[in-house]
Amino acid sequence: MEENIATIRAFIFESFLFDANDDLLQNDTSFLDEGIIDSTGVLELVDWLEERFGISVEDDELVPENLDSVNALAAFIDRKKSN
Amino acid sequence: MCGIAGYFNLGNRPDDGRRVLERMIYPLAHRGPDGFGFFQDEIAGLAHARLSIIDLAGGWQPITNEDRTLWIIFNGEIFNYPELRAELLQRGHVFTTESDTEVILHLFEEKGTDCLAELNGQFALAIYDARRRSLFLARDRMGIRPLFYTVHAGVFYFTSEVKALFSGVAGLPRQIEPRVLGEIFTFWSGAGEQSIFTGVKQLLPGHWLAVDSAGLKGPQSFWSLPFCPDEPGKRTEQDYAEELRALLIDAVRLRLRADVPVGAYLSGGLDSSAITALVRHYTSNPLKSFSVAFADSVYDETAEQQAMVDHLTTDHHRVSCSYGDIAAAFPQVIWHTETPILRTAPTPLFLLSGLVRRNDYKVVLTGEGSDEILGGYDIFKEAKIRAFIKACPDSRLRPLLLKRLYPYLALSPTRSAQYARSFFDTDEVPDELFYAHRPRWKTTAGTQVFFTDEFAAQVVTPESTLADMAAELQGLDFFNRAQFVECRMLLANYLLSSQGDRMAMAHSVEGRYPFLDHRVVECAGRIPTRYKMKVLDEKHILKMAVRDLLPEAIVRRKKQPYMAPDILSFFGEREPDYLSYYLSEPLLREAGMFRPQAVAKLVEKCRKRSRQGFKENMAFVGILSSQIVYDKMIKNFRVDIPDRLESVKVVS
Structure with a gap:
């Protein structure tokens, strides 16, 4: 989980926050509320999840509870991997 | 169509006024390649670059009135000028030309600022009153034609494009206005009268401005967007559809008035199809139509265009547009927009106006404005x-x-x-x-995340x-x-300017917009919301109004807004060489708008994956266009002016 959190943070910075300071993103910060990821960015995030972690994200899993923070993503990946 | 420029003495006057006028008007030669005209006295100077469309032989400007007290320069068209001219003749005015320009002059002579209410057209104009020593400027209701002004060292200057000011006004500072860049990176365009350049303002649509030795009077509005609460009464949707159709027919008929042939843009959507069909059914104008064909099928509407071409049997011409075509033309496009933009979408229209010009056409009708006034946008x-x-x-x-x-x-x-x-x-x-x-x-x-801290603070x-x-x-x-916000901001400040006037005028082509005839706009303003979008059927009344003229597939087609590839244009095929200059760390640091490291990471991301989300696409095009504006309009601004312009008309 810790390793995934680091990987996720690196992706979010690389893709959406560019050269922002590390402390701008807490692990429970909402991507949508803070304007970090817009509605089309979510689909970019999903492409990355599928490619990087070898999982398949179904349409009914495209919900903020699964994808809207670093912690939510890490937990979602764990759940998908354990299924 | 034309370019205009001039100055007015506010306590000072430029040294060698004629040369100032030449330096201002020459950079606008693309707007009026057929020749220049000048007027000067000790108070004011006027310059005009002409594209001949009406009264080819006699329409040279500046034009004066019977007693040579009023002088006018004018960019645009007054479509109801024959009717106005007939009335003025009846009232004893003496005309020396057949042009629409002279009609405005006599109407102003008689009615002053109230003359604007009688003009059906698209215009930016300046009238100098030599007797009263005053200058009057006005701009059309929707903002189809541009008009900028500034005051520098005791002189008032005005022009169709900002490059005339930077070329002609010695010592005028050239710098980016942070407030407006913030507006563009929020609203997609500037929002008010301040232009992207500090100290340079635009005269807002539907406004006039007077200048005399006491200073500026105005700007003052002479017309407002007519959206209003749903009117009570018993008019049915059929009533509104019939009124709209009748007005559109007349708006098209008036806009075919020209002494040169008039063509039409045909995008494949409802609006341009409706306009083209009205031309076919209600006038005898020979129909030549023009469109863009995108190499990327996601953006291409060739099949829909062809359906209309077949239906109306127009003489159709296409220009193809690949990622590389957009990238190659983009810096030149920004030279013409004179402002940062967040979309590449003006670029294909730049290529399209080139096609029109190569076909020896100067005037095209388009469907612009329908989505705003009749409720078409998503x-x-x-x-x-x-x-x-x-x-x-x-x-x-x-x-x-x-x-x-x-x-x-x-x-x-x-x-x-x-x-x-x-x-x-x-x-x-x-x-x-x-x-x-x-x-x-x-x-x-969200795109403002790229601003430097110093810039963001402003x-x-x-x-x-x-x-x-x-x-x-x-x-x-x-x-x-x-609807009001779309008309005020995006239509006037982006669609009609960056994507409209500037792209067409870059190739000396004049766009005409039947949906923006003020009578059509006023009719649309009265149509109840429930009829404009019936449940979720956009532009419902327009579909009712023109259904019988169009193939059913065009009427039923789900709206696809006009778009062009953004990041894909620069990274989808081959990266243009100029990126390494415009986005270089030294130029970014010098311009001071964007953080070089953040931009480098964005570029890296674009290289890895050229299909990106909204924010990245807008940010990339916004940053690149801002850097081009900085380079071309500020750092390396340069227009080479011949020693003496060949003029066709000099009066003073």
Whole structure:
């Protein structure tokens, strides 16, 4: 989980926050509320999840509870991997 | 169509005024390649670059009145000039030309500023009164033609394009106005009279400005956008459709008045199809039509265009447009827009006007303006669905409607209804004045993450900009308010300027817009919201009005907004060489707008994957165009002026 959190943070910075300071993103910060990821960015995030972690994200899993923070993503990946 | 420029003595006057006029008008030669005309006295100077469309032999400007006290330069067209001319003749005015320009002059002579109410047209004009020693400027109701001005060292200067000021006015500072860049990186365009260049203002649409030795009087509005609460009464949707059709027929008929042939843009959508069909059915104008064919099928509408070509049997011409074509033309496009933009979409229209010109056409009709006045945009539909959800927040079915939005986008934000709801079902209520636009503006403002700290500190909150508009929105429903905001901001400051006037004029082509005939706009303003978008059927009344003229497939077609590839244009095939200059760390540091490291990471991301989300596409095009504006208009601004311009008319 810790390793995934680091990987996720690196992706979010690389893709959406560019050269922002590390402390701008807490692990429970909402991507949508803070304007970090817009509605089309979510689909970019999903492409990355599928490619990087070898999982398949179904349409009914495209919900903020699964994808809207670093912690939510890490937990979602764990759940998908354990299924 | 033409370019205009001039000055007025506010206590000082430029050294060698004639040379100043030459230096101002020469950079506008693309607007008027047929020749230059000048007027000068000790108070004022006027310059004109002419594109001959009406009264080819006699329409040279400046033009004067019977006693040579009034002098006019004029960019645009007055479509009802024959009727106005006949009335003026009856009242004893003496004309020396057949032009529409002279009609304005005599009307002004008689009615002063009230003359503007009688003009049906698209115009920017300047009238100098030599007896009263005053200058009068005015701009058309919707902002089809541009007009900029500034005051420097005791002299008032005005022009069709800012490059005339930078070329002609010695010592005029050239710098980016942070407030306006902040507006562009929020609203997609500047929002008010301040241009992207500090100290240079635009005269707002539907306004006039007077100048005399006491200074500036105005700007003052002579017309307002006519959106209003639904009128009580018993008019049916059929009544409105009939009124709209009759006005559109007349608007098209008036806009075919020219002493040169008139063509039409045909995009494949409802609006340009409707205009072209009206030309075919109600006039004898020979029909030559023009369109863009995109190499990327996601953006291409060739099949729909061909359906209309077959239906109307027009003589059709296409220009093909690849990623590389857009990238290659983009710097030149920005030289003409003179402002940063967040989309590449003007570029294909730049290529299209080149095609028109190569066919020896100077004038085209387009369908621009219909989406704003008749309720065609997705943002109106989005707002309607959001309001519908908000009215019954526990409904499980209502949010599913969000999936009907944006089906044409490769990365659709509505693929997941739940996500769409998180994004679109915001805290604002429909009563909030800018309800419809808040989600868009929030996403767009995310692009400001690239601003340097120093630059961001100078960007004011958009709320102060919006406050100026608030009073005019009171009493309107959210749909009408959204239409008002689209017309005021994006239509005037982006679609009609960066994407309209500038792209057509770059190749000396004049666009004419029947939907923006003020009588059509006023009719649209009266149509009740429930008829403009009936349930979720956009432009419902327009479809009723023209259905019998069009193939059913065009009427029923789901709206696809005009778009062009953004990041893909620069990274989809081959990276243009100029990127390494415009986005270089030294130039970014020197310009001071964007953080070089952040830009480098964005470029890296684009190289890895050229299909990106909204924010990245807008940010990339915005940053690149801002850098080009900085380089071409500020750092390396240069126009080589011949020692002496060959002029066709000099009066003084």
